[in-house]
Amino acid sequence: MAACREAIRHGSLSFHAASRLLPSRVRDPALALYAFCRLADDAVDLNEHKADAVLRLRDRLDRVYAGRPENAAPDRAFAAVVEDFDMPRAVPEALLEGLGWDATGRRYATLSDLRAYSARVAATVGVMMCVLMRVRDPHALARAADLGVAMQLTNISRDVGEDARAGRLYLPTDWLTAQGIDPELFLSNPDANAGTRRIVKRLLAEATRLYHRAEAGIGVLPLDCRAGIFAARHIYDGIGGRLASTGFDSISTRARTTRAQKSAWLCLSAGRTLLSSVSPRSPVLFARPLDETRFLVEAAARRSHVWSRSDQLFATLSDLAENDRARQAALIAGTARPN
Structure with a gap:
């Protein structure tokens, strides 16, 4: 758990600040969850051979769900979370x-494509947090997603500018086209x-x-x-407020919130918690889940122990392996010398 606490303290100031308001019975498992997610992200991001990295993570997940985690702090801590909270495997696999x-x-x-990506890298965490709170109500899971x-x-x-300078593009390309922006030109010269x-x-x-x-x-x-x-809701939404104050320029500047702002949002959150205990239940609770997150809601609500490997994950691994082969072939071709 000490290693997990260090991971969140250095990896996400916003998540760390919000986690301080959680009871220890949820906070410690949440730290274990965050540490494993951070490990997974770094394992792929920092590895030149992406397909091998994802395959390795899948094998580590196999060992976690078999009750035989690798001898690494995040794996051991996450294995305990999986066992204690009956975590559906479909969620971390997504x-x-x-x-x-x-x-x-x-x-x-x-936008739907982007929501499908966000469902996998972020809504999964929201759903798993619900599971850590022993909440399996499908309406609550949908709102967590x-x-x-x-x-x-x-x-x-x-992170639009930061991502573009690293060759990454997450903005919906049909939105770019509607604004007369060519994605390739934007990546070569990101402009606010x-x-x-x-x-x-x-x-x-x-x-x-x-x-x-x-x-x-x-x-x-x-x-x-x-x-x-x-x-968590107010701190992250506050980032959007900071962006608005810059005229929505996230290319030449990066929106940051201050410690004083975070403290104010923590106080606001405490007040809203008191109010929530006497407020009537909102009808919005019963809104249908997003189409892109429905599979996560259903997996967590079912408590199903039946699991089969995801065809989508295999397709992703196949794409990764093909990318690795193409990159390796290009390297070989570039170093070859004519006779």
Whole structure:
């Protein structure tokens, strides 16, 4: 657990701040969950051979679910979480699939495509957090998934310039086309013009819509867990507020929130928790899950022990392996000398 605490303290200031409001029975498993997710992300991101990295993670997940985790702190801690909370395997496996999509450099033509990616790399965490709170109500799970997608859309909005300079593009390409922006030209020279600002504003509007939907689910969580989730909601949404103050320019600048702002949002979250204990249940709670997150909601609500390997994950691994082979062939061709 000490290693897991270090992972979150250095890996995510926002998540670390929000986790301080969670009761220890949820906070410690949440730290274990975060540490394993961080390990998975780094294992793929920092490895030149992406397909091998994802295959290795899948094997580590096999060992976790077999009760024989590798002798590494995140694996051992996550194995305990899986056993104690009956964590459905389909959820962390969806996270691996999303990491595979990152590794292939996949782009997203529409907002729905981007939500499908966000479902895998972020809504999975929201659903697993619900499981850690012993909440399996499908309506609460759907709202937790909404929160995860909203947070990921906020992250994408904040990091447009940073991602572009690293050759990554997450903005819906049909939105870029509608603004007269060629994706390849944008990657070669990211510019905070009127078109990109409108796209960031539009993406944050979608995140805001989902933050409001997510709030309806917080009131059905255990009372002592609500402040931490309200805090996550407000801290991440606050990043969007900072972006708005820059005119939605996330290319020449990076939106950051201050420690004082985080403290204010923690206090607001405590107050909203008290109010939630006397407020009527919102009808928004019963809204249908996003089409892109429905599979996660169903997996967590079922408590099913039946599991089969994901065909989608295999397809992703196949794409990764093909990318690795092409890159290796290009390297060999580049070093070959004519006779």
